[in-house]
Amino acid sequence: MEKSILKATEREELRKNKVKKLRAQGLIPCVIYGNNKENTLIYVKSNEYDKSVRSEFLKNTIIKLDIEGKKPHSEFVVTYDLQRNVVSRDITHIDFLRISEDKDVKLKVPVHFNGIAPGTKKGGVLIKKMDYVLVQCLPSKLPATIEIDLTSLEVGEFISVKDIPQEDYTILSHPDNSIVRVAEPRKAVEETSTEESEEEAEGEGEEGATEQAEGSSEEASS
Structure with a gap:
């Protein structure tokens, strides 16, 4: 599968107000985890991430992260989870999963x-x-x-x-x-009506879950 390259910068744990400032600059706070290594906190530019994955439906794109910081290095990752603002739908946090070329994902x-x-x-x-x-x-x-x-x-x-x-x-x-x-x-009419009712119920639950997830993420970074 084709790989994308994305520049990233290491960051420290941030308090809630600094996370908001980061997002206001078009930057997305992220975490890299997996492969029995310590988590790495980074941020990426929102517009560059969008170009790397092309669309939300290609979250499984393999990304080479070129990470700047005290010890510049690269990691191969995939997007494991995205958190979005409930109203604007802007990405507020990304979880990247480390991958190895010789291990199944x-x-x-x-x-x-x-x-x-x-x-x-x-x-x-x-x-x-x-x-x-x-x-x-x-x-x-x-x-x-x-x-x-x-x-x-x-x-x-x-x-x-x-x-x-x-x-x-x-x-x-x-x-x-x-x-x-x-x-x-x-x-089809009967089936579609049933599905729409189920989706409305799920949508209400997802919004609440997203708000809670975003709050939890920010608290974890505080």
Whole structure:
């Protein structure tokens, strides 16, 4: 998988007011952990991070961090977790996970749908059930996306995790999980209504969890 290079600067633990000043300058506080090494506190430029990963759906991009500080060095990492401001959606904190070229990683890989399902031309409704799958493999074999071909999907048919060819990686998501299906119009309306209700409930919970996570992160840095 293609690697990106990102400049970073070592930092010390910061109090809450200094964290806010850092963010106001377009800098994101981060932590690097994993591989049985001590955590490293750094910050990166927000715009440079965005260029490195291209989009939120490519968080599994392997990044080479060139770290400036008392002992300049480089580390290979992936983005393990992002925290965002609930209102602005700006990134407020990044957790980077160290990786080794000879050790497997477990990461969420986004699903990308290709083509048009024939069933949608016969009145069926395409329902996407999964946005990503959990993959285990060596970093060099990590796919940017999992490609799903829709061109043979008829009304009433679906594609499950077990239908995905697994070559250089292992998919850890449950094999019976449905990724996408073409439902009859009436069933699609019922299913979509149920999913929207569930997403609204989950969204309310996620906002609260995000606020708490951001607060916890800032307190940890105080």
